[in-house]
Amino acid sequence: MASSTQFATTLVALILLQYLIGSYSTTFTIVNQCSYTVWPGILSGAGTEPFSTTGFALQPGESNALAVPPSWSGRLWGRTLCSQDSTGKFSCITGDCDSSTIECAGKNAIPPASLAEFTLNGAGGLDFFDVSLVDGYNLPILIEPHGQTGGGNCTATGCSVDLNAACPTELKVMSSSDGGESVACRSACEAFGDPQYCCSGAYGSPDTFQSNLGTRNIRYRRGMYLVSDM
Numbered sequence: 001m002a003s004s005t006q007f008a009t010t011l012v013a014l015i016l017l018q019y020l021i022g023s024y025s026t027t028f029t030i031v032n033q034c035s036y037t038v039w040p041g042i043l044s045g046a047g048t049e050p051f052s053t054t055g056f057a058l059q060p061g062e063s064n065a066l067a068v069p070p071s072w073s074g075r076l077w078g079r080t081l082c083s084q085d086s087t088g089k090f091s092c093i094t095g096d097c098d099s100s101t102i103e104c105a106g107k108n109a110i111p112p113a114s115l116a117e118f119t120l121n122g123a124g125g126l127d128f129f130d131v132s133l134v135d136g137y138n139l140p141i142l143i144e145p146h147g148q149t150g151g152g153n154c155t156a157t158g159c160s161v162d163l164n165a166a167c168p169t170e171l172k173v174m175s176s177s178d179g180g181e182s183v184a185c186r187s188a189c190e191a192f193g194d195p196q197y198c199c200s201g202a203y204g205s206p207d208t209f210q211s212n213l214g215t216r217n218i219r220y221r222r223g224m225y226l227v228s229d230m
Contacts, residue, residue: 024067026120030076032058038078038139040064041104043117046072053105055079055097065206073119077134078139080183081175093175094143094184104168112136112173112184114159116143131158137167140185 010133039057044050057063058068080096087202089100095113099103107113113138117129131141133223142158164172167185170192175183196202 004110026072027065028068028076029065030058030064031063032060034139035060035082037082038080039082039092039095039102040076041079041095041109042066042076043074043097043104043106043108044069048073050106054106054122055099055102057082057102068120071121073122075109075118076116078141078204079113080138109135111190112138112186114139114141116141116158127154129157133159134187136171136185136187136190137163138173 012189029062032221034090037057037108042051042054049072051065051066051069054136058064077095079092079097080142081093082090082096083092084090090102091098091100096110097107098110099105099107113135115132117130122128131143136160140158140160140162142156142160144156145154149230163185167182171186171188172182172185173186175181188194189199191197196203
C-alpha cells in the first residue's frame with residue numbers, strides 16, 4: 001500500500017504503475033513475458049471510470065502502456081489460446097470474458113483465471129493491490145511496486161510459478177476436448193461446488209479445508225491448493 005508508487009506486475013505479463021510526483025497520474029504498462037501470445041482483459045469496478053481499452057493482444061515481449069483513470073479500482077487478467085471463428089466471434093480457452101470480441105467491454109473473466117486486483121487512491125489515499133487465485137489459475141502474475149513515496153509497505157506479491165502441470169487431474173482444464181495439455185486449473189469450489197471447498201458453512205475455518213484425493217494430501221482453498229505427495 002502506498003499513496004505514490006510504481007508497480008510492476010507479472011500477469012504472464014508485467015503491469016507497471018507509475019505515479020508522477022505532485023499529481024495522481026498512473027500508467028499501467030503491461031508486458032507479455034510469456035513465450036506465446038496473451039490477450040489481457042481489464043474490468044473496472046462499479047462506479048469506476050473505465051480504461052480506454054478493455055482487451056487487446058500482446059505478442060511475446062510486447063508491451064502496452066495505458067493511462068489509468070483517477071482513483072481506479074478493478075482487475076486485470078490474461079487470456080490464452082484465443083481465436084476468431086468463421087462468423088467473427090472471438091473466444092479464448094482460458095480467461096475468456098464471453099464478449100465475442102477482443103474487447104471485454106464490461107465482462108468479467110470466466111474462471112479459471114489468475115487475477116491482478118487494484119484499488120488506487122483508496123482508504124487514507126493509499127493504493128491496495130493483490131494477486132488472487134480465488135477464481136482458479138491460468139497464468140503466473142507478479143506485482144512489483146517501485147518508487148514508493150507516500151508511506152505504506154509495498155512489497156512484491158503474486159504467483160510466478162506455473163501451477164498448471166501440478167494441478168490435480170480433477171481440476172485441470174485441457175487445451176482441447178480430446179486432451180492436449182493442461183492450460184488452467186479450476187478452483188475446487190468451482191469444480192465440486194461443495195461447502196468444504198468453498199470455505200463456507202461448517203467449513204469456514206482453515207482447519208476444515210483438508211481432503212484426501214487418491215494418494216495425494218490436498219488442502220483446498222477457494223482458488224488455491226497445496227499438494228504434497230504422500
